Amino acid sequence: MKHNPLDGDRRRERFEGDDLTRRILARTSGRACDRAAELLATGWDGPLAGDDQALLDDHLAHCAACRELAVILDRLQPMLPRLAEREPDPAFTRAVLARTTGVGGVRPTPTRWLDRLADRLAGAFGGLWNRPRFALEAGWTAAALLALVMWSPLGSGDQTADRAADVITAGTRVAPALVHWVEDRAADAEAAAADLLDMTSREAVDRLAGLGREASTRGEGFWNWSRSLLGTEPAPAGPAENETETTDRDRESR
Amino acid sequence: MNDATLYRRCREGDELAWETLVRRYQGRVCSVAFGYTGSEEEALDVAQEVFVRAWKRLDGCRDPERLASWLLSIARNCCLDHLRRRKARPPAQDVPAEEIETLADPIASTDASTELNERRDVLEVALHRLSPINREAILLKDIQELPLEEMAAMLDLPVGTVKSRCSRARAELARVVASLLNTGPDLEATP
Numbered sequence: 416m417k418h419n420p421l422d423g424d425r426r427r428e429r430f431e432g433d434d435l436t437r438r439i440l441a442r443t444s445g446r447a448c449d450r451a452a453e454l455l456a457t458g459w460d461g462p463l464a465g466d467d468q469a470l471l472d473d474h475l476a477h478c479a480a481c482r483e484l485a486v487i488l489d490r491l492q493p494m495l496p497r498l499a500e501r502e503p504d505p506a507f508t509r510a511v512l513a514r515t516t517g518v519g520g521v522r523p524t525p526t527r528w529l530d531r532l533a534d535r536l537a538g539a540f541g542g543l544w545n546r547p548r549f550a551l552e553a554g555w556t557a558a559a560l561l562a563l564v565m566w567s568p569l570g571s572g573d574q575t576a577d578r579a580a581d582v583i584t585a586g587t588r589v590a591p592a593l594v595h596w597v598e599d600r601a602a603d604a605e606a607a608a609a610d611l612l613d614m615t616s617r618e619a620v621d622r623l624a625g626l627g628r629e630a631s632t633r634g635e636g637f638w639n640w641s642r643s644l645l646g647t648e649p650a651p652a653g654p655a656e657n658e659t660e661t662t663d664r665d666r667e668s669r
Numbered sequence: 670m671n672d673a674t675l676y677r678r679c680r681e682g683d684e685l686a687w688e689t690l691v692r693r694y695q696g697r698v699c700s701v702a703f704g705y706t707g708s709e710e711e712a713l714d715v716a717q718e719v720f721v722r723a724w725k726r727l728d729g730c731r732d733p734e735r736l737a738s739w740l741l742s743i744a745r746n747c748c749l750d751h752l753r754r755r756k757a758r759p760p761a762q763d764v765p766a767e768e769i770e771t772l773a774d775p776i777a778s779t780d781a782s783t784e785l786n787e788r789r790d791v792l793e794v795a796l797h798r799l800s801p802i803n804r805e806a807i808l809l810k811d812i813q814e815l816p817l818e819e820m821a822a823m824l825d826l827p828v829g830t831v832k833s834r835c836s837r838a839r840a841e842l843a844r845v846v847a848s849l850l851n852t853g854p855d856l857e858a859t860p
Binding site for chain 1: 687688695700703704709716724811835836838843847
């Protein structure tokens with residue numbers, strides 16, 4: 416058979432071509448495209464080491480898929496930072512500011528337990544009190560709680576039992592004054608409840624926190640006043656300093 | 670005003686400083702939240718929570734020069750909390766079996782020809798087809814451009830691990846974009 420020189424060329428192509436490389440890689444390390452892609456992507460952080468760049472260039476020279484990947488990566492790199500911001504509409508900013516600084520500006524960190532409690536409640540129910548229905552329900556609930564706090568003659572804490580015993584011992588001597596005091600508190604609670612129902616939800620919550628603080632002060636005043644009636648302490652003018660005028664005026668009117 | 674000064678004035682109770690901080694970073698926080706949730710509505714809700722949480726923990730930023738990292742770290746935590754809650758929450762109504770996959774991937778459910786009209790949309794679709802770990806790497810490193818060290822601290826991983834994770838994520842993103850481009854517009858089709 417006559418030798419055909421083209422056969423040698425074909426053989427050389429087969430021996431040196433990509434096809435043979437692929438077959439060998441398939442039976443050894445597998446394709447290197449994953450490693451090439453990783454190096455291409457690492458190139459975003461800075462130039463590759465000399466050897467890595469040379470190996471990558473060699474691979475790209477023979478791999479069309481990785482060349483396409485390289486082109487896409489080149490185009491992606493400057494595009495991604497453009498996704499860094501998604502500007503929301505102005506309502507978002509208003510909502511955030513309402514939930515943080517509120518209408519009264521930046522609040523200092525609360526120190527009293529009642530303020531902390533109010534703060535936590537505000538955080539927990541922050542999304543609710545903008546709803547009208549919740550505002551109405553919260554108003555009624557607040558009024559009920561307030562009435563309970565105002566009407567409670569015993570205050571709270573470890574001394575409750577002692578205070579209760581003292582009040583019972585006081586008997587008829589304390590009872591008429593106690594009735595007057597409770598009536599005053601009931602009137603206050605009723606007025607406060609009416610105010611709360613006229614307010615927006617946030618105003619109502621702020622008002623409630625204020626009334627809670629006031630109730631705490633009044634409770635302490637009541638205790639001092641009770642002790643004075645029992646004769647265990649020098650007599651102050653009334654249940655609390657800020658209560659004196661109101662109570663005296665009310666008594667006079669009666 | 671630089672971030673450190675802004676942060677100091679926020680801590681001093683300057684409400685204008687806080688408003689400036691919110692306006693300065695709300696876009697980035699929303700972008701990160703969208704990256705994690707894949708839903709604009711949920712992203713806005715989560716972004717609000719991010720700022721409320723930041724407000725409550727205003728003392729928590731150790732390095733005011735890295736205010737952005739601190740905020741994005743809070744954003745990440747809020748997003749993960751949100752995703753956990755979403756996963757735990759059952760659907761509000763019975764969902765036919767054939768619709769479950771669609772609901773799980775709202776981006777994929779939309780008409781591809783509409784979604785891919787813009788380059789930005791191509792990227793967003795591609796991003797939401799990445800694995801969560803790879804998407805997070807792209808979000809923080811290549812979109813928000815956080816330094817590797819800050820990202821490593823945020824993820825509580827060695828810098829080397831973060832670096833290789835970023836490389837894998839970019840490669841996966843490029844492959845997904847390539848597959849999208851076979852059915853959509855070219856990346857250079859729109860300016």
